[in-house]
Amino acid sequence: MSSIPETRRAVVIEDDPDIRGLLVHVLVKQGFEVTQAEAGLPGVEEVRRVRPDLVTLDLNLPDLDGLEVCKLLREFSDAFIVMLTARTDELDKLTGLDNGADDYISKPFSPRELQSRINALFRRRQVPAVDTGAAKELERATEVQQSLLPNEDIRVDGYDLAGAFRPSRNVGGDFYDWYRSPDGLHLTFADAMGKGMGAALIAATVRAVMRSTSRREDLDGAFTAASTAIATDLDSSSSFVTLFHARLDAASGTVNYVDAGHGLALHVKAAGTVRRLPSGGPPVGAWAGSSWPQSTLTLAPGDALVVASDGVLDVFDTVEAFTEAVLLATHGQQSAQSASDAILSLAPADSAEDDVTAVVMRRLPVPAGA
Secondary structure, three states, rough: OOOOOEEEEEEEEOHHHHHHHHHHHHEEEEEEEEEEEOHHHHHHHHHHOOOOOOOEEOOOOOOHHHHHHHHHHHOOOOOOEEEEOOOHHHHHHHHHHOOOEEEEEEEEOHHHHHHHHHHHHHHHHOOOOOHHHHHHHHHHHHHEEEEEEOOOOOOOOOOOEEEEEEEEOOOOOEEEEEEEEOOEEEEEEEEOOOHHHHHHHHHHHHHHHHOOOOOOOHHHHHHHHHHHHHHHEEEEEHHHHHHHHHHHOOHHHOOEEEEEEOOEEEEEEEOOEEEOOOOOOOOOOOOOOOOOEEEEEOOOOOOOEEEOOOOHOOOOHHHHHHHHHHHHHHHHOOHHHHHHHHHHHHOOOOOOOOOOOEEEEOOOOOOOOO
């Protein structure tokens, strides 16, 4: 007889309504029963009432500092506590953990980052067991995921393009894809929420749908059509996908792109500066009726478009630290492949909990004397 899985409960203590809504949505997608509070003292009472397994706690609350709330919670609760804050000072982090927090995430954060951190916390309570069926499914999921990657190099005059991918022990939903267009190329970089075969199959669906819309000239319209096409699959699997899709016009260096909740694409300039491209909307499947605006950047000779996964971000305490590390790893590299490999080296294989993926599209510098 199979046992009924125990329901996990979570309490979200956050005063910002948009962030609170996103946290609740992500946790519900992960199977939690979620309640919420807009301030510290009501949050303490909610934790006392619900007795949750997990608490997400903002440090900047309107009544009490989050550190004080954490200390109060530790007087009666053994729930995992994940602190969220816009503070970046290392002292704040150390103080927060000393007060009883189990983890600490700096804003802005991605839904995949939050999911990865929560999964890592709950793995501490799991008893490892040998499961031959699960091992075989994991092997099949790995094969599916590997099959989604481009199986041949692509050549565009004046550009160098390469990617690197290393799956985690659990296999996630990372993939990237590229293909030629009459004017240049199309690039897709995605991460389906979840692990194992389910995430791999969602990723396969996303790849196929994105390719099917490649003939549409309006990128934002094509993206909206693609998101509508995969909405049913995402809803039925209680999943969502962070997705970055770009189209390059090779002659001008213009890159039109849409970013749905990914937020880890960088414009690395030949001069050694970097700009992180802002996300243009929520992940695909997170909210019905969402739309994503098209944005544009121009790659000058020597510039590069760099896209990395959450597996790289997880190594760093802040998005700013991640951005600077990727700049240092890629700037001055002789090829897109060496730059991609350098990004993967930022996340050592023995400690990475998530897939680690990177793609670099570099416009070649103008030869001297040309």
